Amino acid sequence: MMTRSRSRALCTDPVWQGRSDCKHCGIRHMMLFSGLQDSDFDHIFEPIDNLRYAENSQLYGQGDSGNQLFSIRRGFVKLVQTQEDGSQRIVRVLGPGAITGLEALLNKPYHHAAISLSEIDTCRITTATLEQLESEKPWLNEKVMDHWDRHLSTADRWISEVSSGTVRSRILKLLRFLVELNGGEDSTVRFFGHEDMASMLGISRETFSRVFSELKEEGIVSSTGENRVFRVSGVHR
Amino acid sequence: MMTRSRSRALCTDPVWQGRSDCKHCGIRHMMLFSGLQDSDFDHIFEPIDNLRYAENSQLYGQGDSGNQLFSIRRGFVKLVQTQEDGSQRIVRVLGPGAITGLEALLNKPYHHAAISLSEIDTCRITTATLEQLESEKPWLNEKVMDHWDRHLSTADRWISEVSSGTVRSRILKLLRFLVELNGGEDSTVRFFGHEDMASMLGISRETFSRVFSELKEEGIVSSTGENRVFRVSGVHR
DNA sequence: CGTCCGCTTGAATAGTGTCAAGGTGGGTGG
DNA sequence: CCACCCACCTTGACACTATTCAAGCGGACG
Numbered sequence: 001m002m003t004r005s006r007s008r009a010l011c012t013d014p015v016w017q018g019r020s021d022c023k024h025c026g027i028r029h030m031m032l033f034s035g036l037q038d039s040d041f042d043h044i045f046e047p048i049d050n051l052r053y054a055e056n057s058q059l060y061g062q063g064d065s066g067n068q069l070f071s072i073r074r075g076f077v078k079l080v081q082t083q084e085d086g087s088q089r090i091v092r093v094l095g096p097g098a099i100t101g102l103e104a105l106l107n108k109p110y111h112h113a114a115i116s117l118s119e120i121d122t123c124r125i126t127t128a129t130l131e132q133l134e135s136e137k138p139w140l141n142e143k144v145m146d147h148w149d150r151h152l153s154t155a156d157r158w159i160s161e162v163s164s165g166t167v168r169s170r171i172l173k174l175l176r177f178l179v180e181l182n183g184g185e186d187s188t189v190r191f192f193g194h195e196d197m198a199s200m201l202g203i204s205r206e207t208f209s210r211v212f213s214e215l216k217e218e219g220i221v222s223s224t225g226e227n228r229v230f231r232v233s234g235v236h237r
Numbered sequence: 238m239m240t241r242s243r244s245r246a247l248c249t250d251p252v253w254q255g256r257s258d259c260k261h262c263g264i265r266h267m268m269l270f271s272g273l274q275d276s277d278f279d280h281i282f283e284p285i286d287n288l289r290y291a292e293n294s295q296l297y298g299q300g301d302s303g304n305q306l307f308s309i310r311r312g313f314v315k316l317v318q319t320q321e322d323g324s325q326r327i328v329r330v331l332g333p334g335a336i337t338g339l340e341a342l343l344n345k346p347y348h349h350a351a352i353s354l355s356e357i358d359t360c361r362i363t364t365a366t367l368e369q370l371e372s373e374k375p376w377l378n379e380k381v382m383d384h385w386d387r388h389l390s391t392a393d394r395w396i397s398e399v400s401s402g403t404v405r406s407r408i409l410k411l412l413r414f415l416v417e418l419n420g421g422e423d424s425t426v427r428f429f430g431h432e433d434m435a436s437m438l439g440i441s442r443e444t445f446s447r448v449f450s451e452l453k454e455e456g457i458v459s460s461t462g463e464n465r466v467f468r469v470s471g472v473h474r
Numbered sequence: 475c476g477t478c479c480g481c482t483t484g485a486a487t488a489g490t491g492t493c494a495a496g497g498t499g500g501g502t503g504g
Numbered sequence: 505c506c507a508c509c510c511a512c513c514t515t516g517a518c519a520c521t522a523t524t525c526a527a528g529c530g531g532a533c534g
Binding site: 193194195205206209210213 | 480481482483
């Protein structure tokens with residue numbers, strides 16, 4: 001059912017890793033700025049900072065007003081939505097290449113809390129910088145819309161796959177989703193705490209634990225050597 | 238659980254109500270084009286058609302590729318997502334002022350089937366027209382992004398409110414959502430078939446019927462005289 | 475070594491789905 | 505105008521699924 005957060009202290013302060021070197025970003029092809037020339041970064045007003053956050057750090061809170069977007073270069077981030085009655089649910093999980101905080105472009109408060117699920121590297125961009133780049137390169141607009149559409153597609157899957165059907169099928173769909181987030185080549189999943197997994201699914205920790213155990217017994221999910229990394233086999237219901 | 242659609246014949250052909258008269262549109266203030274001058278509409282290449290669809294008409298299908306957006310002026314539209322295994326779920330319900338088919342702007346196939354829940358009036362706009370207007374009025378970009386954000390916010394509520402918790406609370410949240418769609422002043426809901434209501438919630442028709450009956454017995458939901466219109470009282474869990 | 479936190483498991487209970495039967499109302503055709 | 509029909513809604517009984525409360529386990533870390 002709906003989880004009320006067990007209070008665990010959030011870590012907030014990132015470590016500044018320097019100015020982002022977009023020109024030589026190894027994964028620029030998947031990022032927002034793919035297609036920009038090196039020189040385009042020469043005359044932006046505000047720097048793009050490269051920040052490293054520890055696991056369980058809050059990038060921003062639900063309702064905060066801010067003028068910053070975060071581009072995720074490494075690691076995973078959850079978006080958590082809290083309701084008036086205190087119940088909360090993870091509505092999305094973002095991985096490398098995703099951008100969070102797009103609503104800042106519309107001068108709206110952040111719709112969720114964004115919290116790291118692992119150590120992450122992010123590039124922090126101000127709305128002013130992005131708007132400047134957009135005015136110079138109008139096609140960036142389409143890139144931004146594409147990110148919006150990716151979020152929306154993910155949200156729709158979260159509704160129709162992760163939130164519909166039996167717990168068993170929902171877990172399998174979620175695992176497949178997380179496999180994709182991980183790159184998808186090997187069918188391997190970077191795993192998170194059971195509390196988080198349950199909150200993604202909108203079920204109780206105990207139910208997740210039980211059904212997940214079944215999947216392991218059946219061999220559908222198997223442990224790789226690595227801690228908290230699992231392999232998911234084939235297509236199952 | 239997941240509903241497999243009972244096959245009911247879809248009506249598809251709209252009735253052409255003439256070219257849209259954006260200049261004198263009574264609800265332009267809530268539409269995409271609020272802010273445009275009358276003269277801006279004088280020199281667009283392709284006409285904006287004003288179409289009326291009967292209840293249960295399909296505007297477009299999931300996976301179709303098209304270059305048309307639909308602005309809803311009157312009535313309600315459901316977005317239905319079907320999975321490989323044939324199960325389907327309503328992931329959103331749109332009302333007056335909403336735009337559907339935004340993904341066409343990115344040359345992507347439609348992500349859902351869009352089907353009218355009532356008789357509807359729509360303005361059909363081609364992507365070329367919108368792009369033309371955008372290039373003339375760059376601030377329209379922000380309008381478009383705002384629509385994207387509204388969809389995303391709605392999707393997130395659909396996850397955290399309509400898809401989490403007990404059936405009872407989910408129905409109440411859905412009803413409140415539909416009250417807002419209806420304008421929200423009076424707390425009155427335009428109602429849809431139980432099959433659709435269940436598909437919005439991801440539950441069975443029977444469970445919806447049972448719990449909805451309880452709410453009526455408790456007086457939380459009461460019938461107005463009008464057919465399929467109900468009043469929802471106060472705040473309840 | 476002991477504590478804490480997260481995970482697992484059990485048992486009782488509440489919630490939901492499924493199958494099946496019956497009701498209701500609006501529309502149609504006689 | 506009435507009778508019938510059909511689509512849709514309601515209700516019951518039962519099986520199954522998921523939650524809750526509770527106890528215990530095990531690794532990480534002081």
